[in-house]
Amino acid sequence: MKIILTESQLNLLINESLGVNESAIDYTNFIYNLLEPIVIQMVESGKKKVKEIDINADKLIKFIKQDPITFEELPIEELELDLAFIPTKRSLIGDKPFAVGGGFYDIESENNGGSYMIETSFLLPKNILDNVSDSIHAKLQFEIYVNESFNKSMIDDLLYDLRDTITHEMNHLYESYKRWERGGKGTTNVVKSYAGTKNINTPGVIFEVYTKFLNFLYYSEPWEINANVQEAFSKVSRMSFEEFKKTEQWKVANEMENYSSKNLFNQVVKTAETRDPETVDFHIKNLHKFYLKQHLKYDKASKEADEIKDTVYKTKNLLGLFKKYEQRINSAGRKLKKNYMRLYSIEK
Numbered sequence: 001m002k003i004i005l006t007e008s009q010l011n012l013l014i015n016e017s018l019g020v021n022e023s024a025i026d027y028t029n030f031i032y033n034l035l036e037p038i039v040i041q042m043v044e045s046g047k048k049k050v051k052e053i054d055i056n057a058d059k060l061i062k063f064i065k066q067d068p069i070t071f072e073e074l075p076i077e078e079l080e081l082d083l084a085f086i087p088t089k090r091s092l093i094g095d096k097p098f099a100v101g102g103g104f105y106d107i108e109s110e111n112n113g114g115s116y117m118i119e120t121s122f123l124l125p126k127n128i129l130d131n132v133s134d135s136i137h138a139k140l141q142f143e144i145y146v147n148e149s150f151n152k153s154m155i156d157d158l159l160y161d162l163r164d165t166i167t168h169e170m171n172h173l174y175e176s177y178k179r180w181e182r183g184g185k186g187t188t189n190v191v192k193s194y195a196g197t198k199n200i201n202t203p204g205v206i207f208e209v210y211t212k213f214l215n216f217l218y219y220s221e222p223w224e225i226n227a228n229v230q231e232a233f234s235k236v237s238r239m240s241f242e243e244f245k246k247t248e249q250w251k252v253a254n255e256m257e258n259y260s261s262k263n264l265f266n267q268v269v270k271t272a273e274t275r276d277p278e279t280v281d282f283h284i285k286n287l288h289k290f291y292l293k294q295h296l297k298y299d300k301a302s303k304e305a306d307e308i309k310d311t312v313y314k315t316k317n318l319l320g321l322f323k324k325y326e327q328r329i330n331s332a333g334r335k336l337k338k339n340y341m342r343l344y345s346i347e348k
Contacts, residue, residue, distance in 0.1 A: 020233045020343075023073040024170040028234070030063055031140075031170070032163045035083060039144060039162060042085035043155055055079035057121040068128050074174055077121055077135035084143045094248060097149035098158045102165040105139040107176045107186030115139045115173065117180065136177060140169050164234045171230035175223055189302055193218050195295035202283055209271045210287055213264055216256050217325055220332035228253075229339045241344045250340065256333025261322035268318070288318040 034055070042049050057077050064071045092099040105114030120128075120135045142165060144158065180186035196214050199207045218224060232249055244250055268287070272280040292313060299308045315321045 020230055021171060021174050023070045024174040024230065025167065025233070026067060026070045027074065027076060028163070028167045028170045031079070031081070031166050035081070035142070035162065035166075036159060038083065039085070039159065040155065042083075042144070043146070043152065043158070045085075046087060048084075048086055050082070050084045053079075053081040053083060055081070057123050061123055064124060064128065068125070071128060071135075072131050074177060075120065075132045075135035076138045076173075077118065077124075078137040080137065080139040082139075082141040084141075086143060086145050088145050088147050090147060092145055092147055097147055097151075097154060098161070099145045100158065100161040100165045101143040101145070102169045103141045104169045104172045104176070106188065107136060107138075107173070107180045109180075109184060111137070113139075115176065115186070136173075138173055140166075140173065142166070142169075160235075160238065164231050167234040168227045168231035171227040172223060175226060188221075188223060189298075191295055191298035191302070192221060195298055196287075196291035198290070198294060200290045201286060203275055205275055206268060206272050206283055207287075209264075209268050212255075212267075213322055213325075215252070216259055216329045216332075219252060219256060219336075220325070220329050225332060225336055225339075228336060229343070232340050233343055236343050241341070244340065244344075250337070253333050253336035253340065256329050257337060259326060259329045259333065261319065261326045265319045265322050284318050288315070288321055291318075291321060 034053070038051065038053075042051075055078065060077060060079065064077075107115045107117065110116055115136060115138050117134045118137050120132050122129070124132075142162065144162065146158075150158075176186035176188075179188070196210075202210070219228070228249060232244070235244055235247065235249075239247075269280060269284065272283050292315075295310070295312055296308070299310065312321070312324060315324055
């Protein structure tokens with residue numbers, strides 16, 4: 001039996017098999033085209049600036065009418081964007097002369113200062129209103145940092161990074177909406193993203209090594225894996241696979257695949273010994289103790305006391321903590337690399 005797929009079905013199949021969401025990409029393009037001239041102007045001024053950009057249904061309506069299928073899949077009717085341009089004297093990640101950061105706000109059922117659901121505007125065509133009764137007020141934020149090594153000839157690379165970042169955050173927003181659509185709640189359990197990140201009495205050089213574990217744990221979250229694959233899709237159009245393998249995304253995935261709890265623990269100990277041999281034991285115990293305390297704090301904020309059963313509380317020391325998540329981190333690293341390679345499996 002011959003099965004014929006329509007173009008839209010084929011695109012959906014390809015996108016789902018590659019872990020890429022097309023509707024989030026459509027909004028990425030919309031937001032990028034909106035922000036590009038503003039960012040160029042900020043860079044040319046060279047001065048610190050924070051700008052709030054509000055896009056309501058009147059401004060989005062043309063986009064919605066042109067692409068009702070995208071709107072039905074991800075019904076964003078209002079956009080609230082916080083954009084910051086920040087010149088700095090500090091060195092940035094990877095010693096690059098610029099960095100672009102971003103964030104999104106989980107979707108809630110009411111306005112609590114972030115993203116939330118609203119009643120779909122009567123301004124939209126009836127055929128859309130028949131299919132979408134509730135739409136999204138989406139809030140995102142982006143920060144652009146440049147240091148003294150930056151010059152204006154680098155603006156294109158900076159704008160590419162901006163597009164990559166928008167792509168990443170829009171995937172988070174898409175998944176938040178799908179969670180809300182399924183169960184009326186768009187939030188996630190962020191305990192593994194934030195536990196241990198507050199430094200309590202640990203010297204910076206030791207904490208910096210320990211932070212590798214926290215970063216790997218964060219990147220191993222399912223929604224971070226998905227958002228990183230979506231972000232990589234933004235890079236595929238301009239990078240060969242060999243070029244992509246030089247990016248921070250590939251580097252982190254490779255380090256995760258090869259993560260060894262014992263090796264990282266030894267690095268932490270060695271760093272602590274180099275700083276002060278007399279306090280090694282104190283700092284190693286301290287890191288484990290405060291990881292568990294912070295983990296419990298976030299657990300209590302999201303669960304009832306009798307639901308807190310995470311086996312992380314049974315770990316006896318820092319090495320045990322590192323070991324507990326070794327398989328999870330290794331597996332996430334392999335999955336990221338596999339999905340990145342799959343993006344290159346179809347011709348551009």
